[in-house]
Each structure stands twice: as structure tokens, then as C-alpha cells.
Amino acid sequence: MPQKRSTFPGKGRFGAALTLAASVLAATLGAPQAAQAEGQLRIAEQFGVVYLLLNVARDQQLIEKHGKEAGVDIKVDWTQLSGGSAVNDALLSGAVDIAGAGVGPLLTIWDRTHGKQNVKAVASLGNFPYYLVSNNPNVKTIADFSEKDRIAVPAVGVSVQSRYLQFASAKLWGDAEYNRLDKYTVNLPHPDAAAALKTGGTELNGHFSNPPFQEQEVENKNVHVVLNSYDVLGPNSPTVLFATEKFRDENPKTYQAFIDALADAADYIKRDKPGAADTYIRVTHSSIDRAQLIKIIENPQFEFTINPKNTYPMAEFLYRVGAIKTKPTSWKDYFFQDAKLLEGS
Template identity: 35%
Template sequence: MTRTFRPRPSRRVLSALTAAALTASLASCALAPSSGDTGSCEEETSITIAYQPGLGYANLLLVQVDGTLEEELPGVDITWRELNSGAAIRDGTLAGEIQMAAGGVGPFIIGRGAGMKWKMISSLNSMNLQLMTMDRDVRSLEQLEGDGSIAMPGPDSIQSIVLRKGAQEELGDPRALDSQIIAMGHPDGMQALVAGQLQAHLTAPPFQQQEADQGAHVLLDSYEVFDGPHTFNGIYAMEDFVACNPDVASAMVDALEAANEEIADDPDAVADRLTDVIGGMDAAEISEELTAEGTEFTTTPVSLGLFASFMEETGLIREELTTRDLFFENDATEGGS
């Protein structure tokens, strides 16, 4: 029996709740957690790493499955948590409940722009994000405007930035589709789209391919609107945490680089090890997605500055951020953009 999913009215994003409003509300609490005084800090003996569902976390999930960090950091108790949105992960990091945060660049840049003292330790990947619809008659954003709900993880997710960039180019107004956005995790969004309860879903691998297999087609392509590959997800941490725990940050970079090499060298073996943590896919499907065109597992950030520039231009953040604001200086971020 197929479960029917109905979005709760409280989850609908009203047009008044723009990303600029989220930035303003975050600014009121973002400055407190990081004093910049690391002279008296102590190394953490317990950390939480948070991430979201999806293939965009495959290299991080491989680190989890193989216990790489636990082996490299025997004195650190590591907890892994899956959450449904980058905003929830950002809020948990701000509250001190999460020490290493994996998520899309949208919530990260909005948090940083509001004064939150966190930076990227490493990119996880570059991935092409697509806006999907089951409606064969809808072939453009102009036809989509004013017609039904558009699901994504949140109104400040990287997907929302992609949608606004597309709306600016096609409709002349980056906020033209804001009132249609509803916040929904990727798995629920896919189920709702296929069930006909949404007009569109802006998601990520593997969900967009699974939707295509059910008859959905692409309305918007993030690599097209941002003129090439860009980072999808990264690993972020507060500046104070990294200053006090440099070995943890270094171990994460090393573990991700090793995982990326494994994915490139033997995606089939990696896929076998990920079947228990990436739901709804068998090993062959995972392997195919790991090597799909437009997907690259890399620690090097790509085009974060381009995203930040667009977000400043459209009022999503107050001031344009430089790469110095966005990255920690390490082997992973060297040469990042």
C-alpha cells in the first residue's frame, strides 16, 4: 500500500517569510556563540556530526560506515545524526549541539552572512540540482508561476538559491516563485511529487533520477543557471571549535579525501558498503549515481563566491562574502572559489 503524504499547512512557506527575513532573525543570535577567545579552550571528547538524506553525503557516509574517524580519533566519542534540512543543522550548530555540520551552501552562506562564526572545512561534492515536475504541459518557469507548490528542504536551502537564480533569469524577479515554496525533506518531497500533490520538486541525487524514472522531467538545471559545476554540500564548523580541535578538522579532511579516492577507484565496492545507509537503492543503482555525469566527490569548494555574490545582489545576505570569510585555510580548500 502506498502511503499518502499531505504537507501540513504549518510547513508552508508564506511569501512574507523571505530569506532576507531569515537572515535578520538569525543575526539576532548568531554572534554570541563564538567569542574568538581560544586561549582557555579544551579539546572536545564528544562531538556530533550532522548530515541530511541523499547521495550528496555518500563520501561522508562512507567515513561513517567504515569508522574512519573513530579509528583516527580514539579519544573522541562521535555521534552521527541525520536531519531533514540545512537550516535545522545550522540551528543545531549555533546552539552548540552539533560540532561538524554537513549541508548545502545556502544555509551556510546565510548563517555566515548574518554573523555566525562558522566556515567550510571541506567541500563534499559538486552536483547538478534539478527542478522536477510530473506535469507534461509545464515546460518553463513562466508556466509554473502561480500554479501549485514547489517543494525543497527549506526557503534558505541551496535549492531555494537555485530557484531564485532561475526566476531572475527567466522571470526577471528572483522572488517570483517564493510564495509557492514549501519546506519538505527530499524523500517526502519525492513521494508527494509522484503522488500528484506537488507541482514541482527541487531536489538532488538520487531523488531527481528516481523522479525521472517515474515520469518527471526537468524544468531547471543548477549547472546551467550558475554557468557550470558548483559545490552542493560541504562540512562546516564554528571557528572556535576548529581552533581548539585542529586534529578533528584535519582527520575529517583526510577521511574525506580517502573516501573520494575509494569512490573514484572502485564505486561498486563503495556502493556495496552504502546500501544500508542510503535507503531505497540497491548497490547497482548507488554505483551508477556515484559515477553519474555532473557528480564529483571533491574536497575543493567550487563557486561559493558566485553563490555569495548572487545572494548579496538579491538581498539574501547583507554584504558580499569573500572566500576568506567562507573557508578555513587547509589542504582541502586550497584553490577553492
């Protein structure tokens, strides 16, 4: 079972993430753990501003607030992992109740558990462009990557960053070569990849990133954007939250309190972006410059919302190339349908 943390990791994040991932995998190989009783909520998140809805809900204790309104005292435990594979393992082992990861890992676990645990998305975390960046001046497009290059992603072949790269590869070289660039990708948490890319001197010279790391990376004159995820799919929701059908059915009040907390957090960010920036710094203990962070959050391409946008083209693509075996008929097949999710795609 993942270690419970009251704060986010600082130095040695990568090693801690690997240790935690290993413990989760060991739990997965053992007997499944029992679902938590109503009033218990264990959340696995990752790195970046894309998790700001969770940061706000945590800081303002919005889940606990809505639980009390429903007559339930909810105890919330927070765990930070890196990579969709580790997050999916944690959810399937029963180590966490709500998992935060990209649409790629969601579709993988939805397909894997279809007709069994029936994992589906609970909500989106918003719409954000993700940048593939490089400090190799010879890499202008994805066609320029070679065996000399290494691209960091949270989870090779599974993370939404990997899936974006595969989608772009299929557009360029055809579906048969959708995974052509996978051999150049390596697993590394976003903070560690960003630090390595900015300082240079390692074999790593590419990173499919996310905010705020991508904005910090391109501040370095030697780092440039190779691909924008919006150029691949258009505006879309890259990162989502998901859970098992069992948890949702057996914990209706806790589940609803979580949804209501996310909706409140989204409203707060829309009203007070400087306050949201302060929340991110306070909760994650980030050393990012406050003015820079506010500018990032105010990016007009960012939308903090629980409603998913344009996720279905990725699902169609993954089915088409054989990455998932079950073909969804629409986004509603892999999202739980709740009153708060008024619209989506």
C-alpha cells in the same frame, strides 16, 4: 539537543525531522551549550548521495582512525535533519559541531555570524547537478509555474535549491523579482517529496531535488526535468560542511582527523564506486536498486571531492539581491583555509 541516532529514520521521516527541528529550535532559544571537548564530534547531515563522503567515513570509521593516529579517541555522534534552517539552528545552539547543508544555508549563517561565531565551511562534499522536476505537463520552464503549483524544497528561501530557483528567476525576470517563485515553495524532506511526486494525487507537483531522488523521480514517465542547476551556474559544489571558529580552534586534532577522513573517503569513492554504492545502502538503509545507484554514482558530472568549485557566483548573487549583508571578496572568506583544501572557487 538533537536526538542521537545509530540508524537513519525510516517511515515517518518527515514527522521525525519536524520534531527534531522543533527541539533544536527550542535549544537555540535557550542558553548556548558549551563546546564539546577534544575527542567529541557531533555531525548533522541530511538526505542523499551528496552525503556519500560522510557515509563512507562513518562506515569505515575513518574519523576514529585518524583520531587515534593523532593520539585522540574520538566519539562520533550522527544526527540527520532536513533543511538548512534546522541545520543552522543546530550549529548555533551548540547541539552539533559539524553541519552539512547547501551553499545557501552556509552563506546565510556565515553572514549572520560574521565577526561573532565566525561560521565557515570546512569542506565541500563534491560537485553534483540538482534537478527541479515536475509532474505537471504544462510546466516546461520556471516561467510556467503558477499559483496552482507547489514545489518542494528542504528549506524555503534558504536551502541551496531555493537559492538556485531564485538565481534562475533573477536571470529571467531581473534581480528585483529574484524571489518571485518563493510563494510556490514548501518545506519537505527529499524522500517524502520524491514519494509524493512519483505517486501523485497531492497538491505537490514540483520538487527541487538531489541525487538519488531526482533520478528515481524521472524514471516515472509523468515526471520531467524543468531546470538543471548546472544550467544556472555551471558545475558547482551545492552542498558543504561547516563549523564555528570556536570548535575549530579548540579541537584541532579532532578537526584535522575529520578533514583527513573526508579526503580518504573521496579517494575511496574514486577507486571503488560499487563499494561506495554498497556503503550508501548499508549506512542509509536505502531500498534503492544497487545497479541504479552505481549508475548514479558513476555519472561523469559527479565529482566527490573536498575542494569547493564555483561557489562564489552564488555568494555574489546573494549579496547583490540583499539576501546577505556581508560581501565576501572570494570563496576563501567563507571557507576555513586548511592544507587539504588546495584549490577552490
